Amino acid sequence: MTRPTAFVMINAEIGEEEEVLKYLNDELKVDEAYVVYGVYDLVVKVSSDTMKKLKDMVINQIRQAKGVRSTLTMVIVRE
Secondary structure (H helix, E strand, C coil), X not given: CCCCEEEEEXXXXXXXXXXXXXXXXXXXXXCEEEECCCCCCEEEEEECCCHHHHHHHHHHHHCCCCCEEEEEEEECCCC
């Protein structure tokens, strides 16, 4: 069985993209994180042992992080 996984698209405050990226990689230890051009500023792949832990990471840690303006989360349902 695969671990619960999601892609999170992040809009950051202007000029905060690198700080958000550093927080995601250093503090949260996300699977992958990229600064991108387009509608969103960062694209992040996160996974966890349980759906509850995944939800807590996205809602309580990513969405409330300093420099994060908004997010769009897409939970993977099938590979």
